[in-house]
Amino acid sequence: MNQASLRRHYFLRSLILIGFTGLLARLIVTDRLSHYLAPRLHMFSYVTLGILAILTLVSLRQVFTGTNAYACDCEDAHQLPRSPWRSTLVYGMFILPLAMGFLMPEQILGSDVAAKRGVTLLGSDVKKLAEAATAANPPAQASQPEPGSAGNSPQSGGADSAALVPANPGASSTVTDKQPPALTDEQIRQKFANTGFGDFYSDIAVALYKQPVIDLNDKVFLDGLTTMELFAKEFAGKEIETFGFVYRQPDFTPQQFVVARFSVSCCTADASVFGVLVENAQGSKWAKDSWVRVHGRLEAREVDGYDMLVLKADRIEQVEPPKDPYVYYNYNTPASN
Numbered sequence: 449m450n451q452a453s454l455r456r457h458y459f460l461r462s463l464i465l466i467g468f469t470g471l472l473a474r475l476i477v478t479d480r481l482s483h484y485l486a487p488r489l490h491m492f493s494y495v496t497l498g499i500l501a502i503l504t505l506v507s508l509r510q511v512f513t514g515t516n517a518y519a520c521d522c523e524d525a526h527q528l529p530r531s532p533w534r535s536t537l538v539y540g541m542f543i544l545p546l547a548m549g550f551l552m553p554e555q556i557l558g559s560d561v562a563a564k565r566g567v568t569l570l571g572s573d574v575k576k577l578a579e580a581a582t583a584a585n586p587p588a589q590a591s592q593p594e595p596g597s598a599g600n601s602p603q604s605g606g607a608d609s610a611a612l613v614p615a616n617p618g619a620s621s622t623v624t625d626k627q628p629p630a631l632t633d634e635q636i637r638q639k640f641a642n643t644g645f646g647d648f649y650s651d652i653a654v655a656l657y658k659q660p661v662i663d664l665n666d667k668v669f670l671d672g673l674t675t676m677e678l679f680a681k682e683f684a685g686k687e688i689e690t691f692g693f694v695y696r697q698p699d700f701t702p703q704q705f706v707v708a709r710f711s712v713s714c715c716t717a718d719a720s721v722f723g724v725l726v727e728n729a730q731g732s733k734w735a736k737d738s739w740v741r742v743h744g745r746l747e748a749r750e751v752d753g754y755d756m757l758v759l760k761a762d763r764i765e766q767v768e769p770p771k772d773p774y775v776y777y778n779y780n781t782p783a784s785n
Contacts (some may be wrong), residue, residue, distance in 0.1 A: 457528045458510040460539055465504040467546045472497050482772040556773045557710045558694045558737040562721040567695060567706055569725055569756075602766045633658070639682050649675050649738060657686065662742070664690035664724075668709055669775040673722055676746070680755035686747035688759065691741040691767055692723060694734045702732040707742050707759070712774045719774070728761040739769045 472493060475481045481490055511520050529535040631639075633654075640653040650673045664672045669690065677682045692707040708723030710716075726742055734740055744761035 454528070455511055457527075457535075458507055462507040463509055464505060464542045464546065465500060467550075468542075469497065469500040469504055471546065471549045472500065479771055480554065482774065483716070485553060486774075486776060487723060487772075489714060492571065495496055500625045543608045552700045556769065557719055558715060561719070562708060562710075563697070565719070565721055567708060567721045567723055569723055570704060584679070591741060606776050622660045640679060650676055653679050653682070657682070660687070662686055662688040664688050666770070666772070666775050667778050669709055670722060670777050673724070676757055680748055680757050683746055683757060684755075685745060686723075687743070687745050688742065690724065691739065693769070693773075694736055694738050695721070695723065696736055703727050703729055703732050705734060707740060711775065711776065714777075716774075722775075726761050726764075728764060730764070731761075734764065734766070736748050737769050741765050741767045 475484070476490075476493065476497065481493055485493060531555050591619055636657050637650075637654050639657070640650045652668075655759040656668070656675060657674060662672070690707060692709045695706040695708040696704070704725060704727055707726050708721055710719045711722055712719050722740075726744070728744075741760045741764070742757045743761060743763040746757045747760050749756045749758055
């Protein structure tokens with residue numbers, strides 16, 4: 449292969465390497481790397497960026513020297529492509545994903561992916577909770593609640609009020625606006641003692657329970673959901689505030705949606721969906737995949753012999769998606785207020 453052909457090959461390879469280096473650098477500089485990788489893997493991306501930069505410099509050197517770096521005793525194993533169609537095939541495999549990375553708009557995971565992978569809803573299947581809510585609110589009994597009642601009275605007969613009646617009589621405290629009596633730290637800890645779930649989740653439960661309004665933010669979203677699943681009866685009646693994207697299934701009632709978040713362990717390929725089922729008279733107002741902040745009170749329901757929690761929302765507002773839309777297990781006890 450003559451020097452001119454060598455230089456053309458190394459020039460094209462240098463352009464490809466520059467492209468991948470620039471693409472990765474752009475993701476790092478613009479803080480969009482979290483759209484693809486979990487934070488604990490970001491360091492590997494920084495190392496990769498350094499390696500790509502070195503390979504780019506080496507390839508550019510070959511452009512100017514014209515030296516065949518693949519000259520060895522490996523016969524044709526390391527030879528440059530010698531025909532136009534083979535060059536197109538080999539380089540096209542690198543140019544295509546590079547072009548897609550620069551030209552295709554970035555889009556965070558949403559309802560379409562959630563529908564395919566399923567939603568983990570406080571340890572339960574979303575469909576079971578939806579069926580339970582529908583059974584508690586038969587269409588024949590549906591009517592509009594009286595103004596100001598917000599469906600909080602089981603006797604109001606409203607479409608939303610029927611769903612407020614807990615399947616578990618012990619959860620009746622969840623249908624009142626009154627705050628539970630104040631407990632001492634020792635009394636709160638006693639509620640979560642000797643449960644067999646270990647000190648880690650007991651400590652999280654105590655820290656969350658002490659908050660007047662549980663802030664289910666990014667740092668505690670997954671650990672908090674797991675804790676409330678383990679202690680469903682204890683958290684029934686507690687107020688929480690959280691945010692996420694709106695997800696619906698076809699069999700949901702108009703008052704229902706899930707405020708959901710994607711959890712990423714390594715990259716978005718292994719993403720799982722977690723969330724809380726929300727019920728509100730104006731639930732249908734919020735579009736699929738819109739991001740909302742929800743405030744309300746948890747209600748206990750018994751589904752197939754298990755205690756489940758549903759968030760009866762009294763305030764919903766639309767918010768902008770966060771810079772990092774995904775959540776991760778934190779494994780730290782949140783600070784209590």
